Amino acid sequence: MGIKGLMKLLADNAPNGMKEQKFESYFGRKIAIDASMSIYQFLIVVGRSGTEMLTNEAGETTSHLVGMFSRTIRLLEAGIKPVYVFDGKPPDLKKQELAKRYSRREDATDDLAKATESGNKEDIEKFSKRTVKVTSQHNDDCKKLLRLMGVPAVEAPSEAEAQCAALCKAEKVYAVASEDMDSLTFGAPKFLRHLMDPSSKKIPVMEFDISKVLEGLELSMDQFIDLCILCGCDYCDSIRGIGPQTALKLVRQHGSMESILENINKERYQIPDDWPYEEARRLFKEPLVVTDDEQTELKWAAPDEEGLVNFLVKENGFNIDRVTKAIEKIKTAKNKSSQGRLESFFKPVSTSAPVKRKGTKCVLVSPSPVTKFKTLSLRSRPGVLGRLIFPSLELGSNYSVPLSRHFCFGI
DNA sequence: ACTCTGCCTCAAGACGGA
DNA sequence: GTAATTGAGGCAGAGT
DNA sequence: TCCGTCC
Numbered sequence: 001m002g003i004k005g006l007m008k009l010l011a012d013n014a015p016n017g018m019k020e021q022k023f024e025s026y027f028g029r030k031i032a033i034d035a036s037m038s039i040y041q042f043l044i045v046v047g048r049s050g051t052e053m054l055t056n057e058a059g060e061t062t063s064h065l066v067g068m069f070s071r072t073i074r075l076l077e078a079g080i081k082p083v084y085v086f087d088g089k090p091p092d093l094k095k096q097e098l099a100k101r102y103s104r105r106e107d108a109t110d111d112l113a114k115a116t117e118s119g120n121k122e123d124i125e126k127f128s129k130r131t132v133k134v135t136s137q138h139n140d141d142c143k144k145l146l147r148l149m150g151v152p153a154v155e156a157p158s159e160a161e162a163q164c165a166a167l168c169k170a171e172k173v174y175a176v177a178s179e180d181m182d183s184l185t186f187g188a189p190k191f192l193r194h195l196m197d198p199s200s201k202k203i204p205v206m207e208f209d210i211s212k213v214l215e216g217l218e219l220s221m222d223q224f225i226d227l228c229i230l231c232g233c234d235y236c237d238s239i240r241g242i243g244p245q246t247a248l249k250l251v252r253q254h255g256s257m258e259s260i261l262e263n264i265n266k267e268r269y270q271i272p273d274d275w276p277y278e279e280a281r282r283l284f285k286e287p288l289v290v291t292d293d294e295q296t297e298l299k300w301a302a303p304d305e306e307g308l309v310n311f312l313v314k315e316n317g318f319n320i321d322r323v324t325k326a327i328e329k330i331k332t333a334k335n336k337s338s339q340g341r342l343e344s345f346f347k348p349v350s351t352s353a354p355v356k357r358k359g360t361k362c363v364l365v366s367p368s369p370v371t372k373f374k375t376l377s378l379r380s381r382p383g384v385l386g387r388l389i390f391p392s393l394e395l396g397s398n399y400s401v402p403l404s405r406h407f408c409f410g411i
Numbered sequence: 412a413c414t415c416t417g418c419c420t421c422a423a424g425a426c427g428g429a
Numbered sequence: 430g431t432a433a434t435t436g437a438g439g440c441a442g443a444g445t
Numbered sequence: 446t447c448c449g450t451c452c
Contacts, residue, residue: 005416036433036434037434041434042424044423044424045423046424046451047424047451053452056452061452062451066424070426071424073425101433129421129423133432179434180436181436240416244415246415317452318451319451
């Protein structure tokens, strides 16, 4: 659910923290994306008609592959370098929220059964969407697809949104793209909404800058986290009677959750028993994420053409012509974007000293040097030229690392 | 009057040819 | 094996 | 821009 009403609250109270951007302006940028969220959307909408979905010969759903394939190509053609981040285990505090969702899905399953019996097509359409869930099979399919496309994936130990934010803090990506405002609460320095909306919708990309948002709200990051908890998050109940407006007023007035709890009228506002706001706060502030360079190394490589044909055409019934054309698109897109990157590469690059220590901890607060990762992007050129070109010494060793590296936690 | 919360529902992709 | 998303808009009603 | 199709 993200944070209730946060979007509107920011629009009203911190307009300078957000600005409209053109889709084109992200050419050459690395962007982190929550994979499970995308997969969920694809399963709901791609090729669905009633309970029918796109499938391969074996009857297995392929909607997620169709969606992931075309969307990723769209991003690559725009010169964007996407990184998909997959969910790990949800934190315990989220269990009850998940239980609610589960029971809602159960209800929908019953409703669907009734609708099927009575043959009500509209209801079948409606309820079947609500029964959708992302399975590990869907996730694995998509990881395989991405690997074949030469697009990096990261396994989050817990929440994908938190991992996306961590990648952005560590300057391994320029921004996090999501429709979920949680990203800001997790502290992603830059956050994009509507990046994937088709241009036909005429919704511009909205870029949030967390430091400007905090400035606009006149809050510290810690206070912002408390604000989000008060507004209502996935980790604990909110206080009845307190919504975004009041929450902002209270945080500004009292400065911290502790102080608010001491000072508010407890007759009027009932605090839930054993309210785990501290734990929720900790999950936002210090989420379980991977910061190790080994595990978050991001590489955009040439597509595995044969692998793609095997997987998509032979195993999943895709049209061979479409796949072939798509592969060509990927190759030219990657060419273009790595060259585009080259031009901009020498200008605005970070000035920080190249600390080469392998820091395994605390990416949370400190922005770390990144020169190294910019260098990596130079390598993403198609296999046509492939093996003849080893433009520089340091790149050679990286080049030989197999792609499967990114999937080392996979089942 | 006005503001706000809370509960409800819905809708959610991408492409290409006409 | 463990049950995996989300916002937005409309409306009612309580509180200020 | 609308609408059928993607598998």
